[in-house]
Amino acid sequence: MFHPQRKELSVKRDNSRDESVARQKEAFLNKVLGSALGAFEVFTIYIGARLGLYDPLAQGDWLTPGQLAAVCGVHERYGREWLEQQTMAGILEVEDASAAPEQRRFRLPPGHTEVLTDIDSLDYLTPLVRQLVAATIPLEELLAAFQSGSGVPYESYGQDFRQAQADINRATLLGELGNIWLPSLKDLHTRLMADPPARVADIGCGAGWSSVAMAGAYPKLSVDGFDLDAPSVEMARENARQAGLSDRLNFQVRDAGDASLAGDYDLVVAIECIHDLSDPVAVLKAMLKLIKDDGFVLVADMRVAEAFSDQGDEVERIMYGWSVLACLPAGMADTPSAMTGTVMRPATLERYAQEAGFKGIEILDIDNFFWRFYRLRQN
Numbered sequence: 294m295f296h297p298q299r300k301e302l303s304v305k306r307d308n309s310r311d312e313s314v315a316r317q318k319e320a321f322l323n324k325v326l327g328s329a330l331g332a333f334e335v336f337t338i339y340i341g342a343r344l345g346l347y348d349p350l351a352q353g354d355w356l357t358p359g360q361l362a363a364v365c366g367v368h369e370r371y372g373r374e375w376l377e378q379q380t381m382a383g384i385l386e387v388e389d390a391s392a393a394p395e396q397r398r399f400r401l402p403p404g405h406t407e408v409l410t411d412i413d414s415l416d417y418l419t420p421l422v423r424q425l426v427a428a429t430i431p432l433e434e435l436l437a438a439f440q441s442g443s444g445v446p447y448e449s450y451g452q453d454f455r456q457a458q459a460d461i462n463r464a465t466l467l468g469e470l471g472n473i474w475l476p477s478l479k480d481l482h483t484r485l486m487a488d489p490p491a492r493v494a495d496i497g498c499g500a501g502w503s504s505v506a507m508a509g510a511y512p513k514l515s516v517d518g519f520d521l522d523a524p525s526v527e528m529a530r531e532n533a534r535q536a537g538l539s540d541r542l543n544f545q546v547r548d549a550g551d552a553s554l555a556g557d558y559d560l561v562v563a564i565e566c567i568h569d570l571s572d573p574v575a576v577l578k579a580m581l582k583l584i585k586d587d588g589f590v591l592v593a594d595m596r597v598a599e600a601f602s603d604q605g606d607e608v609e610r611i612m613y614g615w616s617v618l619a620c621l622p623a624g625m626a627d628t629p630s631a632m633t634g635t636v637m638r639p640a641t642l643e644r645y646a647q648e649a650g651f652k653g654i655e656i657l658d659i660d661n662f663f664w665r666f667y668r669l670r671q672n
């Protein structure tokens with residue numbers, strides 16, 4: 294039976310549902326638009342960083358497109374378009390927007406220079422941008438891997454990705470690993486300073502900045518770095534040479550899960566690499582064989598939440614992003630794979646550690662935005 298009141302009620306409900314869907318659509322549309330704008334900026338910052346366009350603009354002088362083109366060796370028309378686009382994006386500033394296009398002068402505002410050009414700064418974000426772009430290099434391979442369940446080998450991401458990985462952690466490791474984090478672990482610090490000289494194994498050492506940082510801070514220490522990726526090991530050797538530390542740093546191309554690894558190390562570290570491993574338990578077993586009975590096993594990995602939720606913070610969002618684009622596919626390139634991904638929660642590490650023979654894990658009181666620090670206990 295027709296009931297006018299009911300009809301009105303249901304129309305109201307429909308209207309309000311329509312309104313709430315429309316609001317939701319509007320908010321989402323703006324979110325996607327914002328993401329697309331951000332992506333344009335990521336790609337164009339990448340161009341500026343790779344071609345060295347920011348360096349002359351960071352000197353404080355205003356430059357015309359022609360001057361930038363001459364200094365950086367780029368075509369003037371491309372240079373002009375990029376300068377204008379960067380100004381629209383709020384990255385550069387223009388002295389007089391009404392000047393003729395060729396006469397307009399641009400510069401990097403003083404507050405933007407450190408973030409884009411200072412490799413020694415903890416706030417240097419260019420490597421993040423560079424690595425994001427490099428993560429899209431094997432996109433077709435990634436799409437195929439999604440469908441087949443295979444992986445994308447680390448090598449497929451190329452030298453740009455590797456270099457960005459090195460640069461992204463460089464300032465933090467050089468500034469904090471040997472100067473703040475290790476000194477905060479009092480007994481370990483005392484051992485690293487003492488005789489006989491302590492020995493350290495750096496698992497998944499990449500371009501070696503963690504090894505350089507430790508040897509730089511502790512003058513007696515020697516470090517053996519292990520990494521599966523030969524070009525990264527070459528970079529580590531070169532970084533050690535440039536730091537004048539080659540006599541105490543030794544780098545090997547080696548699968549850290551190699552069952553024949555054994556040693557007598559005072560400290561075994563694995564910085565931001567356990568979540569990348571196809572077989573983390575094999576590597577943790579090797580770490581247990583490498584460490585002395587009274588040694589210290591230190592793992593730094595991503596400071597993700599303890600459990601999944603739909604209210605993740607920025608760290609969680611960033612780590613899921615890396616996981617989808619790079620870490621999970623790289624970790625699935627070898628079979629069998631633990632298929633961990635970047636979002637390795639503490640309980641997952643604890644499970645791997647126990648399977649490897651460790652007695653447990655302890656979360657250390659070391660503060661860092663991206664990393665959580667764990668001590669893996671042998672007894």
Ligand SMILES: C[S@@+](CC[C@H](N)C(=O)[O-])C[C@H]1O[C@@H](n2cnc3c(N)ncnc32)[C@H](O)[C@@H]1O
Pocket residue numbers: 447458459462496497498499500501503519520521522525547548549550563564565566569570571576
């Ligand atoms: C995210 S990178 C971290 C590198 C470095 N520790 C840093 O902080 O920049 C992970 C590293 O783990 C290495 N890796 C992956 N699987 C490995 C394995 N089975 N044995 C040794 N290294 C491995 C990769 O080659 C890569 O250099």
